[in-house]
Amino acid sequence: MPDLTVIMPVYNGEKFISESIDSVLGQTFSNFKLLVLNDNSQDQTAKILEDYKKKDSRIEVVTKLENVGPANLRNEGITLAKTEYIALLDADDIALPTRFEKQLNFLKNNPEHGVCGTWFTFFGDKKNKTIKHEETHEKLKIQMLSNCCIGNPTVMFKKSHLGDLRFENDFVPAEDYRLWSQLIAKTKFYNIQESLLLYRWHPNNISQTKAANLKKSEEIIRKKQLIHLGIAFDDANMDNYLNAINLKRKLTKNDIIKTIEASKTLLELNTSHQVYNQNMFKLHIDKVILRTIRNCKENNKSYYKYIKNESGYFSKMSTLDAVVLFFKCLF
Numbered sequence: 171m172p173d174l175t176v177i178m179p180v181y182n183g184e185k186f187i188s189e190s191i192d193s194v195l196g197q198t199f200s201n202f203k204l205l206v207l208n209d210n211s212q213d214q215t216a217k218i219l220e221d222y223k224k225k226d227s228r229i230e231v232v233t234k235l236e237n238v239g240p241a242n243l244r245n246e247g248i249t250l251a252k253t254e255y256i257a258l259l260d261a262d263d264i265a266l267p268t269r270f271e272k273q274l275n276f277l278k279n280n281p282e283h284g285v286c287g288t289w290f291t292f293f294g295d296k297k298n299k300t301i302k303h304e305e306t307h308e309k310l311k312i313q314m315l316s317n318c319c320i321g322n323p324t325v326m327f328k329k330s331h332l333g334d335l336r337f338e339n340d341f342v343p344a345e346d347y348r349l350w351s352q353l354i355a356k357t358k359f360y361n362i363q364e365s366l367l368l369y370r371w372h373p374n375n376i377s378q379t380k381a382a383n384l385k386k387s388e389e390i391i392r393k394k395q396l397i398h399l400g401i402a403f404d405d406a407n408m409d410n411y412l413n414a415i416n417l418k419r420k421l422t423k424n425d426i427i428k429t430i431e432a433s434k435t436l437l438e439l440n441t442s443h444q445v446y447n448q449n450m451f452k453l454h455i456d457k458v459i460l461r462t463i464r465n466c467k468e469n470n471k472s473y474y475k476y477i478k479n480e481s482g483y484f485s486k487m488s489t490l491d492a493v494v495l496f497f498k499c500l501f
Contacts (some may be wrong), residue, residue: 172228177205177256177258180211180261181240184215188222193266195228199271201226205232205247205250209238210233239342241338244337256326256327257270258326271285276360284358286362287302287324287359287361290366291365295371301321303361310354311355314493315416318351323367326452342383342387351394396415398443399439410431414436427476429462430459454485466479
C-alpha cells in the first residue's frame with residue numbers, strides 16, 4: 171500500500187509530460203502512486219502515458235471521454251486517492267528530487283498541520299525567479315487575505331484534513347485560492363523555505379476575459395474571508411475593508427481616509443473574534459495603508475493634515491515618504 175498519491179491532471183501535454191513524470195519517478199521517496207488524469211487529450215499524451223504505465227506499476231491513468239477541466243480532474247483524483255497523503259503536480263512542472271520526502275516528513279512529524287507547500291522557481295521563458303512565500307501558519311493565514319500564498323503545484327496535504335472541501339469551478343481561474351483560503355481556517359499550513367519545484371512559465375499572455383474573471387474571483391474570496399470577523403458579505407463598508415487588507419493603487423484622498431477608518435474597525439473586530447494574530451494583523455494592515463498613502467491619486471493640505479495629525483500613520487512613514495508627501499500636498 172503506497173503512503174502517497176500524486177495527482178497530475180493533463181490536457182494535450184505531449185511536449186512536457188515526460189519531464190514531469192520523470193521528476194516524480196526520480197524522487198528520493200518512492201512509495202507512491204502517480205495518478206494521471208488525461209482530460210481527453212487530442213495529441214500523443216495517451217500514448218506517452220501508456221508507455222510509462224508499462225514501465226512502472228506505480229502509475230495509474232484515468233482517461234476522460236470529454237474535456238472537464240483541471241479543477242474537476244483534481245477533485246476526481248482526490249476522491250480516487252486511497253492514501254492519507256496527497257501531492258499535487260501539474261503536467262508541465264518538475265518536482266525536485268527531495269520534494270516528497272521533505273514534505274512527507276514534515277506532515278508526519280507535525281500532526282496539527284494539514285497542508286505543506288514549498289517555494290518554487292520559474293523556468294522556461296522566465297528564468298531563475300524564485301517565489302518565496304511566508305513560512306508559518308499565522309503569517310500565511312493573514313497573507314491569504316491578499317493573495318494565494320501557497321503554490322498549488324507544490325502542495326501536499328492530508329486527505330482527512332480536507333474533509334468535504336474541493337476545488338470549485340465557480341472560482342476558476344482562482345479555484346486554488348478559494349480552496350486554500352477555506353482550508354486554512356480549518357487546519358494549519360506550512361511552507362518549506364526551499365525551492366522544491368520548477369514551475370514552467372508560458373509566454374502566452376492571459377486573456378482579458380480570464381484576467382477579469384480572476385480579479386472578480388479574488389475579490390469574492392477576500393470578502394468571504396472577512397466574514398470570519400463578523401462582517402456581512404454585502405456590508406456597505408466592504409470596499410474600504412478590502413482596501414485595508416489588499417493594496418489598491420491611486421485611491422483618492424477621501425477613499426484613503428475611509429480605508430484608514432475601516433482598518434480601525436477591522437482591528438477591533440479581530441480583538442473580539444481572535445481570528446488572526448493581532449500584532450501580525452496590524453502589521454499587515456499598516457504595510458498596506460502606508461503603500462496606499464504613498465500611491466494616493468491626489469494630494470492637498472487637508473489630506474496632509476489628516477495623515478500627520480489624525481491617522482496615526484505619519485510617525486510610521488519613512489523620512490523620505492514623509493518629505494515626498496509634504497511636497498506633494500504643498501503644491
